[in-house]
Amino acid sequence: MVFGSPQGGPRPLEEITADIGRGIEDTAETLRWCKKHLHERRAADALRLVQLNLACLAIALDCQMEGELAKAETALDRVWWQAHRDDAEPLDTTPVGH
Numbered sequence: 001m002v003f004g005s006p007q008g009g010p011r012p013l014e015e016i017t018a019d020i021g022r023g024i025e026d027t028a029e030t031l032r033w034c035k036k037h038l039h040e041r042r043a044a045d046a047l048r049l050v051q052l053n054l055a056c057l058a059i060a061l062d063c064q065m066e067g068e069l070a071k072a073e074t075a076l077d078r079v080w081w082q083a084h085r086d087d088a089e090p091l092d093t094t095p096v097g098h
Contacts, residue, residue, distance in 0.1 A: 010069035017064060019076050023057045026081055049080050 010016070030050050034043040060075035 010073045013064070013069060016060070016069055016072050016076065020057055020060050020064065020072075023053060023060075023076070023079050023081075027053050027057070030082075053079050 056078045060072045063072035
């Protein structure tokens, strides 16, 4: 879970926007990794996570644009970061903040 502000509300707009940008960058990096590893089963798994991440990022961005920061933060809590790994370790499927 991503931690909210000390007052218990959603994080500031700047932090949410930064996390959306970070999610987009992470997704792009994962897609580049998949392109280089098309022969690996993990590429298909990573692409499925990219699909889910893009949906969550789209929801987060939409909510952020509407000023619904709590909803945007909730959508970001469902993003799986680093859907790829260039080493032999299994995919890290831990949601951000866990």
